[in-house]
Amino acid sequence: MKKLTISPISKINGKINLIGSKSLSNRALLLSALATRATKITNLLDSDDTRHMLNALRELGVKFQLSDDRTECEVQGVGGAFDIQDSLALFLGNAGTVMRPLAAVLCLKGKNTVEVVLTGEPRMKERPIAHLVDALSQLGADIDYLENQGYPPIAIKNRGLQGGKVKIDGSISSQFLTALLIVAPLLEQDLDIEIIGDLVSRPYIDITLTMMKDFGVTVCHENYQNFYIKANQRYISPKNYLVEGDASAASYFLAAGAIKGKVKVTGICKNSIQGDRLFVDVLEKMGAKVTWGSDFVEVEKGELTGIDVDLNHIPDAAMTIAIVALFANGETVIRNIYNWRVKETDRLTAMATELRKVGAEVEKGEDFIRIQPLPLNQFKHAEIETYNDHRMAMCFSLIALSGNPVTILNPDCVSKTFPNYFQEFKHICSTEI
Ligand SMILES: O=C(O)C1=C[C@@H](OP(=O)(O)O)[C@@H](O)[C@H](O)C1
Numbered sequence: 394m395k396k397l398t399i400s401p402i403s404k405i406n407g408k409i410n411l412i413g414s415k416s417l418s419n420r421a422l423l424l425s426a427l428a429t430r431a432t433k434i435t436n437l438l439d440s441d442d443t444r445h446m447l448n449a450l451r452e453l454g455v456k457f458q459l460s461d462d463r464t465e466c467e468v469q470g471v472g473g474a475f476d477i478q479d480s481l482a483l484f485l486g487n488a489g490t491v492m493r494p495l496a497a498v499l500c501l502k503g504k505n506t507v508e509v510v511l512t513g514e515p516r517m518k519e520r521p522i523a524h525l526v527d528a529l530s531q532l533g534a535d536i537d538y539l540e541n542q543g544y545p546p547i548a549i550k551n552r553g554l555q556g557g558k559v560k561i562d563g564s565i566s567s568q569f570l571t572a573l574l575i576v577a578p579l580l581e582q583d584l585d586i587e588i589i590g591d592l593v594s595r596p597y598i599d600i601t602l603t604m605m606k607d608f609g610v611t612v613c614h615e616n617y618q619n620f621y622i623k624a625n626q627r628y629i630s631p632k633n634y635l636v637e638g639d640a641s642a643a644s645y646f647l648a649a650g651a652i653k654g655k656v657k658v659t660g661i662c663k664n665s666i667q668g669d670r671l672f673v674d675v676l677e678k679m680g681a682k683v684t685w686g687s688d689f690v691e692v693e694k695g696e697l698t699g700i701d702v703d704l705n706h707i708p709d710a711a712m713t714i715a716i717v718a719l720f721a722n723g724e725t726v727i728r729n730i731y732n733w734r735v736k737e738t739d740r741l742t743a744m745a746t747e748l749r750k751v752g753a754e755v756e757k758g759e760d761f762i763r764i765q766p767l768p769l770n771q772f773k774h775a776e777i778e779t780y781n782d783h784r785m786a787m788c789f790s791l792i793a794l795s796g797n798p799v800t801i802l803n804p805d806c807v808s809k810t811f812p813n814y815f816q817e818f819k820h821i822c823s824t825e826i
Pocket residue numbers: 415416417489490565566567568571593594597708709732
């Protein structure tokens with residue numbers, strides 16, 4: 394297996410221009426494809442997850458033109474449901490932001506009766522989808538599980554969705570509600586969505602609502618509990634859509650600045666539509682010095698203190714806090730992160746296991762992780778198993794800030810959302826020698 398050893402880092406200093414956000418890129422591609430007219434998307438992320446969306450759209454008959462560097466894309470919207478000629482199977486890797494929204498969109502009534510199979514990598518087949526399938530089934534969708542009940546692969550018969558009232562469980566993933574919201578305005582009857590269970594990862598719903606609005610559709614809701622969407626609408630292209638920098642990707646650089654120097658990251662701002670901008674507030678509470686600008690945030694080292702915090706709203710960036718915790722004074726507890734278990738790997742188990750390899754004292758519960766700080770002279774050089782999880786690879790690169798090397802196994806897994814991560818990280822690092 395390929396390994397990458399990162400030498401001890403003595404200081405962090407520099408500036409990073411962020412690549413486009415994964416969450417925004419995939420929504421922009423899908424909404425543009427569903428919209429009337431063409432949309433030119435700029436600062437599009439080029440990574441495995443966006444390639445899976447683009448490949449799927451191509452197979453579904455959507456026309457688009459990518460720039461040579463694949464960060465600009467002109468998408469010709471089809472103005473409603475996809476017109477699928479023949480039955481097909483789409484391979485969607487391990488991209489939740491492709492699998493879940495497409496599962497809903499492909500239930501829309503088309504001209505032909507065809508079957509679409511959605512499948513992916515082995516881990517995708519372990520990531521639940523039942524809450525979404527249950528909701529779509531209440532609206533008349535006909536979906537079969539092809540292997541294990543409740544998990545992809547699924548087969549969708551293109552039979553049409555009705556509106557009316559629907560209940561959806563929001564306690565495992567917000568992506569299920571996102572999927573339902575995206576499809577709702579294209580139905581022939583109004584849709585009332587009622588959330589059952591506590592809605593997790595709520596800021597991702599704000600991203601969905603904001604982007605739907607950018608594409609001409611308004612959703613009313615009562616305290617994120619009930620959502621109301623008018624039928625027979627169309628997504629209208631905003632003509633141009635600029636994707637913000639990826640706030641989750643920013644977390645690794647900003648954490649590095651907070652631990653050992655100073656970093657400026659451009660492409661996000663305090664008013665970003667991404668919930669992961671709030672990661673910066675957590676760093677600030679822990680003691681980092683933060684400066685926001687119109688298109689950047691700068692984070693500088695401070696005296697870091699451990700924190701006891703509910704990070705349900707920023708599950709992805711929360712992983713980075715687990716690493717920062719090692720460099721803080723006093724213990725850190727990250728709470729309400731049960732759904733770490735159903736992402737690229739069981740992240741609660743993976744994080745606890747790999748932190749222990751480095752020498753840390755860690756307690757993991759059903760939905761929390763408690764991490765004790767680790768004195769710099771007690772860090773061990775470990776080989777970090779990444780479990781094919783891009784965020785494990787990116788988070789654990791920060792261990793080299795301890796003054797010890799760290800070895801990352803299968804570092805190429807960062808291609809899911811940030812293919813050039815290690816090259817970019819190197820830009821802001823000074824090594825001992
Ligand atoms: O809607 C989105 O773009 C996402 C929602 C989150 O998932 P959950 O809602 O499953 O927590 C997040 O972890 C994922 O990386 C992207």
